[in-house]
Amino acid sequence: MTGYVLNEKPARRRVALAAAGVVMFAGTGQPAAAAVRGDPPSPITSVTVSAPSPFASCADPVMVRNTEFEPWVTTRPGDPGRVAVAWQQDRSTTGAARGGIVVATSADGGTTWRGSALGGITKCSGGPFTSTSNPAVSYARDGRLFAVAMAMSFGQSTAILALRSDDEATWSAPVALTQDPSPAYFNDRPSVTADPRDPLRAYTVWNRNRAADNQHELMFSRTTDGGGSWEPARAIYQPAEKGAGTVGNQIAVLPDGTLVDLFYEGDFPVSGPPNPNIPTRVRAIRSADGGRTWSEPVTVTTTEVNDPKLPGVERPVSARGLIPDIAVDRRTGALYAVWGDATMASSRSSIGLSASFDGGRRWSPPVRVDRSPDSPPGGDGQAFLPQVDVGDDGTVAVIYHDFRRNTPEPGTPTDVWMLTCRRGQCPRGAWRERHLAGPFDIEKAATWSGAPFLGTSVGLAHTRAGFQAALVLTNDTPDNPQDIHVVRTPSR
Template identity: 25%
Template structure:
């Protein structure tokens, strides 16, 4: 009996030793770490009123947008007070200027304008050096007889020239170019048709100097029925014969455009448009640089979506990413949808992106992207008559909550697309025409807002991605590197999840870098950084976060055979 007891004791002791061996912790010199200190790593988290873009590798409070303000010169009253005297349909572009070694972004705006009181709109131009906050004195691009409407603007880098195109009367396309930032203009008629022309759009290829121009033309019944494109290799002096992109019944759309045009860094050209075959559909076509410039050189139109409610807008992001935005109805309600492709339109991913589905009538989106990968969408919403914006920092996979662009007293034009322009370095301007000053002889005015302003938000939060240790781990320390100036604050907290599907622990907030992590062992950990400031011109700056831990190692038992 005592032999059996002795054997049982040996077995218990062996089991205990085996359990200790199987769950032993790895040693400290090579302890694994979760590290965030680069832009690529920080963009995997979720910023809320926090800026991870302007200085890649740093996290700080984001800045406010400027309060919207008037772009055109102060109000003027039409001598014929029964006329609307409207300023309408702004479009935007940008360029860089360098003075004394300092590079600055300059935004350009064009619109058509009835201020001369002859019921025939003219084309006007303006520019801003402070991200849309203030604008210079208006400059006339053309005040020729007849209607000059629906302009578009771009900057031709190879010639350092601002280029503007517009609908000239009913059958012509006008073109103007300025070599002195818009102060003086050379104006010409570049195309005449026997049919009505509609909604020209222009885009450059910065490296080659080519200009590309797309527009619609009417069929016999007066509605746009063909979509054309042309290009110029000499700065707009001469243009190629028009190439037909679509011969179906192109839908007349609420201005400014039924077609949208974009050119990537390699010189590839992409066009999207709204068509009626089948009903209210979006089509996409492309021309790959180096291909023959002819109708055969363009790809066959690809149907992206049926049943849409607005003309589409297109933009190019980093790494040749293409984004297209439109409005459609989902289960009877309205939604902003963004489709993206990383393979030049071979495959597309569509998401109900910008806002939750809304019962309000949404219309007329525009889209822009900067070189750091932020994508912006703006649109008009009829429920409260405002313009809204949202943005994505992860290529359109997720979107921030929408924010109103115009101020509370604004009255944006209904069902008309606001214009958005994102510069390469992160500045953004949005413009629209607005009826807040409407009265006899005073019509709509051009308004704009921009980002960033000179003021930081007073509060912001950065939520890290969830770090997965791969198995059960014991947490060691959390350290961070930051600059916290007087009047600003930074608080770091962590929480842990033991296994997939389990609940998170409560957040634990640390008082200083290098503290031990008090959470129980687990597999997943996440940190939160809360930024504050009471000085609107100052922000705390987070540079690096390191979480160290030790993994449990499982050792198989040694089995001895007798």
């Protein structure tokens, strides 16, 4: 597929489509976050990393071109310059990306970027599937880059695909970790985690449902040879209740090698009626032997998922809190989990946090951490799309969106904020907030089921220099409604 190089310029970002020998401009992008009272005096920079779609010539009548969604960011352990971001490109009006998956990489800490499309997935990228979704990437310590994504052909099959890159520019052919007939099965929302202790190991988890008996399974596969091969996928957890399923699975690797998988569990009926008696929970399971055996789940919190609305009009925003996030302090092994919560604030959309200091066996009582103002349900005080990470110096960071600067004028100004606290002071308090990005008008985003859609998650990672947040920000141009931006900020 065609690659591109994105160079940060003082005014405009210049995008070179190297394979085509064409030079074009991607626009001015989003400026660095404006100063807000209370911001620490630290530099915050923003770079647009997405470019005009590499799938623009693909003839697909339901593809919305130049739309980018759901970024996932990763950094290379021990190398402050290496950053990678993956996203869905050219989403359809009915869900999932019709174009494909694009990965952009930086070797200088996020100043300049080079992008490549993953080949062999969708028909637009030379593969067999009609659409793809939920990309995730993870760096191994030796620089190898792992990627996974869900792919589907409606009414035919769904698959979880794994790829690898040894040079951050070219990619292996996709390997199907599983491929099942549809609608008998549905595979959804994979993630991949490279083992920071062993560059040849990586772990992938996802949810699979079976229509025949309305049953869900949490699936797992791993590679021990750097992605050359993957072990056969197998179920490592099956909820007891019919219709109960998991989503947002993500593995964190503790300093001693223990794997901790965090996920949301709730009612996702496949072939039966909804069951209001199934609790909605954020849960975790552990493996002390590299994924061979797993513990029973531990409940982090029992809660109600937030479902944000556009203030004043009660129109949905497609940003429900179904995807929790987990991060680990690599020096102490402390774990932090965040999620979107409907029970902690009068707005019914806030950010919850819990911590574990014993390897995920026990979790602290959930606390609300966002600083969004109080408001009635569906008001300006709604916070959503949280992510958490822990810097090399032990600083814990949480990012989220909210509507606190909304006005009566048309449109819905939306901002992105970061909270930070020092090791030992979380989750009890001592959080400091800074403004990362915005305001941007979320109503200008492309839609999914009629609702503005940035993705079910965004991205947050760190290098020794600070944190890197991968965000979706909207534009004022209808033919390019939104772009992927990486915002860099020091940890203090």
